[in-house]
Every structure is written in C-alpha cells, then in structure tokens.
Amino acid sequence: MSNQKRLFLVDAYALIFRGYYAFIKNPRINSKGTDTSAIMGFMNSLLDVIKRERPDHLAVCFDKGGSVDRVEMFEAYKANRDVTPEAIKIAIPYIEDILKAMHIPIMVKEGYEADDVIGTLSKQAEKEGYKTFMVTPDKDFAQLVSENIFMYRPVFGGGYETWGIEEVKKKFEVTDPLQVIDFLGMMGDSSDNIPGLPGVGEKTAKKLLAEYGSMENLLANTHELKGKMRENIENAKELGLLSKKLATIMLDVPVDFNSKDFELDHPDIQKVTEIFEELEFRQLLANFVKTFSVEAETSLTEKTTENVKNSPLGKTSEGQKGHAGAGQFSLFGNDGEEKVITNYSSRDTAASKSHFYQSVAPGMATKLFIKNLLNQKSICFDTETTNIDPIIAELVGIAFSWEIGKGFYLPFPENQAEAQELIEQLRPFFENDTIEKIGQNLKYDIKVLHKYNIKVQGKLFDTMLAHYLINPDMRHNMDVLAETYLNYTPISITELIGKTGKNQITMRDVPLEKQTEYAVEDADVTLQLKEHFEKELGEANIQKLFDDIEIPLLRVLASMELEGINLDENFLKSLSVVLDNDIKTLEENIYKVAGETFNIASPKQLGEILFDKMKLVDKPKKTKTGQYATSEDILSYLAKDHEIIQHILDYRGLSKLKSTYVDALPNQVLNITGRVHTDYMQTVAATGRLSSNNPNLQNIPIRTERGREVRKAFIPRNDDYVLLSADYSQIELRIIAALSKEETMINAFKNGEDIHASTASKVFNVPLNDVTREQRSNAKTVNFGIIYGVSAFGLSNQTNLSRSEAKELIDTYYTTYPKLRSYISEQIDFARDHGYVQTVLGRRRYLKDINSRNAVVRGAAERNAVNAPIQGSAADIIKIAMINIYDKLEAGNYKTKMLLQVHDELVFDVFKPELETIKTLVKTEMENAYKLEVPLDVDLGVGNDWLEAH
C-alpha cells in the first residue's frame, strides 16, 4: 500500500488569497513597484508542498467564470465577495507562466469552480487506485474525504495537517464525511453567501446533525422541534435544500484525469529563473533551485578551465586594452584546475563578465600605482578588514577602481607598524581634496582609516546614501543594488569567509587572489552604481539634499560614533543587584499566588496560568496566532482586581530594564576606548530619521521613575567635562503649524504659550488658566494624533473618551484649526497625484498604496502621507543643525564633542571652560537651522549625567 501513487491537487485561488493576506501587513513590492505578495505567497506554499511531500503527481486547479450552475440555482451565490485585490489579478498570469515553466498542469474548466474540478479529479483518480491529497485550507472540501482522498491543509504558523475520515468525523462531529454537506447547508457560509437555515449556526448545526443525520431527514421531522426554531426551519425548507445543493461539490465536471500529464516533471529552470528574476524573488529562487537541486546540478553544471598566469602590473595594464571574453579571463584563475560553475542565474557574475582585476605588488609597483591614483579626478575605493566593527577592524587591503570593469587591490601587511607605513604612502591620495572619493557606506571606510590617523578629504559620493534618497523603502546593501540596477551578482562575502558563527574566518585568511577578485569587484560595482544613481538624483530633485545634508552628515556621524560616550559601569553593576533582588521577590510572590513555578517571561506559559488555570477572565483576548494576549494594555485592565497582575507587570518592567539596559550596556563598552560606541544607521528609517544600534542609544528609558535611573550611567568624559543636552521643543507641532499656515497655532507658538494647554483652552472653550489637567492631556493626545494621522478609533483608545466623544473632539479641533484640516487633505491629494510626499528639503517618501482599493491599506498610506513630511522635516532640520554645529566645533578647535542624537535632542560632552560659549553656539545653530513661519525653540540642560542634563 505504501507504493500507492500519490496525486496532489492544489486549490490555486485559496492558496493565492492566503498568500496575499499573509503579506498584507508588509506587502512585497519590487523595484518596479509591482506588488508580488500573492505570487510569492502562492509559490512559497507550492514549493513547500513539493519539498515536504515530493509528490509523483500534481496539478493546480483554478476557477474560471464562477459556477454557472450555482448562480442559476441562486442568483446571490458569492455575490457579496469583495472585488479581487489588484495584486491578485496581476498575479494570475505570472503564476500561470511559472506553472507552465515548471511543467505542472493547470486544470480549469469554464463555468466551474476549482472545488468541482478537484472533486471530479480526485474521484477519478481514486478509481485508478491513487491516493489524492487536496491542498487547500477550505473546510468545504471535507465532504470529499474518503479512504483514499485526503485534505492537506496549511495551518497558521507553518506546516500542514492531513485530514482523513477520522479527522473529519471529529472536526465536524459527523459519522460520515458526506454529512459535511448537510452541515454546511444548515449553518450556511457567509463568505460564499450560502444562506443556510435561519438561526442555525455552527453549534446548532452539529446538534441537529447528530440527531437527524441529514438535511432531508431534519426537514421531514420538523414537528419534533420546538418554539422559534421549529417556526424558522419550517418556513425555510426550500432554503435549506437549496443551501445543501450550493454546498455540494460537483463530481461530474467534464475534465479527465490523465495520469501521464499529471506526473511531476523536471521544471525548466532557466525559464523559472527568468520569471523569478523579473519579479526579484531572490530568496525564492535559491529555495527553488535547492528544491530541484538534483535535477539542477546534473543539467546545469558546466566545466570551464582557466589557466591564465599572474602577470606583473606594468605589463598587464597595456595588455588589458582588449578586454578578455566572458568567463575566460581571470588573472588569478585556478591554474589548470577544473572549476565547476554552480550558477543558475541569468545574471552576470565575475565569471561571466569581462573584467580586469589586479593586485598591486609591494615596492616599486605600489609607488607607481599611487602616482597613478593621484592623477585621477574621481576614484572608487573599498576597504577590506578583519571585523565588521570599524573601530576594532584592521586593514587587510584596499581596492580602487576608476574605470568600469577594471581595478586594483592593494594588500596590507598584518604587522600594524608596516601597515601604517603603507597607508602613509596613500595619505596624499585620501587627504587630497580635489579627488572625489566614491564608496558604498563610506562611513565605515572613514572610520577604519581614522584608526590609521587618515582623514578622508574631498568630495564624497556614497552609493548607499544615494539610493536611500532615491528609494528609501528598499534595502540598500550592495548585492541588492547590483542585482537590481546592474543585473549582476557579486561574489558573496559568505562564500569567502563563511556564515556567521564558529566556522567564520576573517578576510585575512582568504587567499590573496580571492581577496582581489572580491574587493575589486565591490569597487567596480560601486563605481557602476554611482554612474547610475548620479542621474537619478538629478531627476528626483534630491541632489541638494544629497550634497548638502546626507553626505556632510556622514562625516559628522562617523565622528560621533568614534567619540563614544562614557559609561559608569559600577553604577550599573550595583543597580543590577538591586533589580535582581526586586525581581526575585516578585517572582516568589507570583509563584505563590499561581501555585506553581513557571517562566513568567514566556507569554505562552503566562497566558495559560492566568486564563486556563486561574481563570481570571471569562473570555480572554487572543493574539493573532491564537495565544492568550498578555500585553501591557490588556493586563493593566486586570491589575486593580488581581494583585498578581501588578506583580507580573512590575516583573516584566524590571526584567526588561535589567536585561536590555542595565546588564547589556556594560558589555557594549569597548576595551580600547573604555566607552560605548553606537552605530547610527543613516539609511533605514523611511522618513529620513536616523536609527541607532549596538547599542541603541535612542531608546534609553525616561518615562518611569526606575527606568530613568539608567540615564545616570551616562556620564561626562572626566571631571573637566559636563554633559549638555539640547532638545527641540515641540518641533513636529511647530512644523505642522508652519506648513499648514494655521495662524491660531502659529500665534500660540509665537507667544510662547504651552501649546497643549492653549489647544485645550480653544477646543474646550475655557480660559487658558482654567484648563484642567485632563483637558490638557486630551488636547495633547489630539495634537499628537494629528501628527500620526488621527482616527476617532485611535483617539478613543488612547484616552478615556468614547468613540463618539473622540469624534466630536476631533471635529472641534478641526474647527479651531481649520487650516490644519485642509493641509492634511492637501498632503493626501498630493500623494495621490504624485505617488509620493516630501519634506521641507524635498526628501521623498513614495506611497504605493495611496490609491489602493483596500480601505485599511489606503488608510495606512494616508497616515503616512500626513506623518512622513512632518517627521521627515524634523529629521532634516536637526541634520542641518548637526552639520553646522560640527563644522563650528571643528573650526573653533573646541574640546567639546557632539556625542548623541535622539531625534529631537543632541547630547554633548562639554569642556567646562567652554560651557557658556557652547550653550550659545548650540542653541543658536539649532534654532536657526531652518527658517519656518514658527520660531524653533531649544531647551538646554547641563549635568553630571544624562538624567541631570535632561
């Protein structure tokens, strides 16, 4: 029996919809703006099934034109379906093409639903002795289950479950899978618009079925029923029979099961690859190739022999004029060795594209090479090092390229004194301010070179920053950029040094030939990307933003990161002990009330204790994965009734504090400097903000009493210094007031009023002095809500106001500030017309969903349209301030250093004798960074730690 042939029939639309909605929160959009979620979702499922089950027979079934018969029976059948999302409509032809390329039969019959096609085929296959698996999440199929027909259902969270007769009996509480039809007929189905019996839902249907066995038998015995139900059902006999008919899957569709056609064949990898590449499915392509790797390797392996001798610099620079043909020329080819190319992509790679990459020998060759460097106007370079952290990293080599397809690699000696000698020879190049330097993520290279006391001067072009401005929502690593814009796959770093973990080696251990190929390729690719992006910057009108903000900021950030901040480790150690004690006490308390020990940090275990064991609530809320929800806002409701809840909340708060900050920060102190060096990401936040990591110094606690203690650990360099904190007051509200030209709000700011109190006074119509705390707090919530793109729903969630009160408050708010309302709709209109919104400096955010027919998706895009210009303009302004302050600090040779940026705050290590000068300098530069209709206001604080300074 185990040799029985297995047929898998895939319900295409069900899996496509499921795939599409799986990505709904984070839709997959490729660089051409196509929403590929549905295709991706479907292909993931299909590959998954193939990988898991290795079926010998497989077909994919589609609906076509809906069910003619069912609509004839019942006009409203499936009439309440929402319009098919655009992403799904465009997905269909792609999926069909991919299936064709995979040689998988597409089964479809005009006028029939996929259910009917699958039903018919599985019964035919059964007769021929097949085991059939219906791949679908749709419960309706349960009626078809038999000894040889199974449902193969994807389950949420991954994996599949197989439903045979026993499973169906259990799930539906029936004695025969055929009764599923009666069950569906009785309870109806709102998604298919099958009416069912009035007043009968899942529970009642099961009960009736247990008693009467079928729809017909029930209708024949309605006299046994009582009361309202009897009346309902007696009046709906026809509806019941019709519902049953609608729910019945047809088994006589004119299709034929032809076992030969359904055999799972070898796919046409080349074709599939082309389609996947057009869609930009990198991960999926790899997955696909892996799934079919046995076939892939035998059909695609090529052997090439390369035998080109290394040659000294002088000769080859002439010899390279006629570039060698694709894949035949490699200076460091594996002499005489056979090389297996396992490249399934149609993209170019170093092996398929002509190039001239050469390493430079020490001595005379190096001298000549550097002389050559100094004659260029613009050079792309890329450092290779021993570590991803530039402060620790030692130079292994530097690659240079100034002509596409050509470049040089200068290896560095391991001995750091000798390395320093070599870099000294390069100093005239790096510090030459007439030679433009091009790179990908130049902040890294600048920091590495800083260690060798080299200051990179001259005009800079960073391809990563350029692309961030061109397309902020995409990722910007070089491999993606090369594949997207150059149709080229660079050598991957893991190929050279292995994956992260114990087997990883450093670049130093890589043979020189490979270092050269890899490093020069990066420089070459970056140079090509530069030529590409240069044009696009001009076309999108973001050249100035690039030249005047992001590029200069790169040096500022490098300097702040190199500086680091001093941390009081002893203070944190003692804080850790105190926290540990408090946590232990809470733990014991919780275990005592719960009656057992468990992991409080596991939401799963906690939920089971609170809601299964202790039954604190009748109907506990669940998360989308079906677990009990135990988040703060939910537990807070229960806190007043159950002492244990407050303890759990305290436990959570203190554990988080201890593990994320108090214990983690000291581990981030760098041995060499004794300070904490965060890494500012300049290209991740879609709005133009910076982000900070390793460690994140932009989310150090401040809200709670105990949390803010952590800030005491951030201290000045030494006793001669103090910390200065300068933060913009209400910068986002000032920006929206200015951009909307809302006079009332502008005047409030001009008069230096407390903006939330002022708003409260106006919307609640009370004198400024009579505004209550609650009124101010509600006004504050609305003010912030406006920045985020309010809804009455959101507002009522944040306040103690009801939905209608919230709506009324918003309405009054807009009456008070009418121009704010029109500004918001102008932003949304602009986004609809142009597909993007922009900040005061022209930084763009593209909003592909702004015209979506899905109200939820469109609503999110509209809130982005409102928020992005505000958050982004604030980011623009503080960036200008940072650049200007940095320049002044450098020019004035101050000992004071800028250390941190926290979105609207800057933190400085101030040399005490400079304090008064610096306070004026910082305040002036920040307040005058950008001229708005509204004055910018900066608050200063000075102290011996960050808490005191704030």
Add this chain to the structure above:
DNA sequence: GCTGGACCTTA
C-alpha cells in the same frame, strides 16, 4: 543556530 512573534523601550 536561525527565524518570527510577542512584548517593551524611545521620539
């Protein structure tokens, strides 16, 4: 060892 989800921290 890696990944996704839940939860929590900031502006």
Add this chain to the structure above:
DNA sequence: GTAAGGTCCAGCA
C-alpha cells in the same frame, strides 16, 4: 494612529 531596535521564547533544522 507615525518612526525605530532589542530581548526573550518557541518552533524548526
């Protein structure tokens, strides 16, 4: 309702 990053658990390989 906007924008981020980190830690832990749980499930999978």
